[in-house]
Amino acid sequence: MTEERSRNLFRRAMLHRSHRVAPLLAVLVTAATAAVASAPGHEPTAPGAAAAASGSLVMADVAPAKATATAGSDPATATAQPAAPTVPSEKILDTSFEYQINFYYCGPAAVHNALTALSIDVSQEKLAAGLGTTVHGTDSAFDTTRMLNDAIGAEMYQTKEITGQEATPAQMDQLQAEVVHATSSGHAVVANVIGGATDASGVWHDFAGGHYVTLIGYSDDGRAVKVADASGMYGSNTYWMSTIDMANWIATRGYSA
Incomplete structure (x- = not known):
């Protein structure tokens, strides 16, 4: 063979x-x-598990599934919520301005001017009755807060006090935040001031016995406020002032925001 x-x-x-x-x-x-497969306690093997256990690279290029957030999961892994709307760096409210009708109605006039930003028109006489205004004026920001909420029919306003002789940096920051929040929400701030302060144009405003003004806008992210002043004194009925100077002008008193 x-x-x-x-x-x-x-x-x-x-x-x-x-x-x-x-x-x-x-x-x-x-x-x-x-x-x-018929043995007690046996669980079916997931697809690809045998390959992974044997060191196979067959599944190596398959991207892992993305984790899905469930109830009780870590908030950091939860689905992102829409961002809150940003506020503008400057805003001025549209108001119907009135001068105070007598020398002691600065409180009623300031409240009237603030309410007109919400299209609410209440006479100074009616507001004076609700505020308890006398020839000595209106007592405090607690009264303007109460009257604003009564006229609106909702607890929109709260009283913020600056009790010291000067505002602290934290109180200045709070005033800035309150004005931005209020104005961007469509309502003006009523401030009870005392003594003197200089506006952004260099004009001195002095009210030794106290006064009420309406803050109807802000600029530079709230670092300056626009003031509506019903007194008819010291030139223009509106002017700008730094928020720091406004906070110190309010010191020992308060504001409705």
Whole structure:
């Protein structure tokens, strides 16, 4: 027998043997799988888990699924909420200005001018009756807060006090924030001031016995406020003043915001 013929016979024998072995292996694998699957406590294997356990790189290029926030999950991983609307760096309210009708009606006039920003028109006489205004004036910012809320029919305003002889940096910051919040919400601030202060144009305003003004706007993110002054004194009925100077002008008294 030639060498070539011997090789061919050997190949056919091996091929025939492999054909017999393959079905046998398939039967054994199937039986083993069924036995494992029916075993108590057995959990089905997730797709790709066997490959990962064997060190296979088949799943290596598949991106992991993104985590979904559920109730009770870490707030940092929760779906982002829409950002709160930003306020403008400058805003001035549209008001219907009136001068005070006598020397002691600065309180009623300031409240009237503030209410007109909300399209509410109440006479100074009616406001004076509600405020308890006399020839000695209107007592405090607590009265203007109460009257503003009564006229609006809602507890929109609160009284903020600056009790010291000068405003602290925190009180200056608070006034700035209150004016920006109030004005951007559409309502003016009523301030009870005393003594003197210089406006942005260099004009001195002096009310030794106290006075009420309406803050109807702001600029530079609230670092300056626009004042509506019903007194008719010291030039224009509106002017700008730094929020720091306004806070010190209010010191020992308060404001409605």
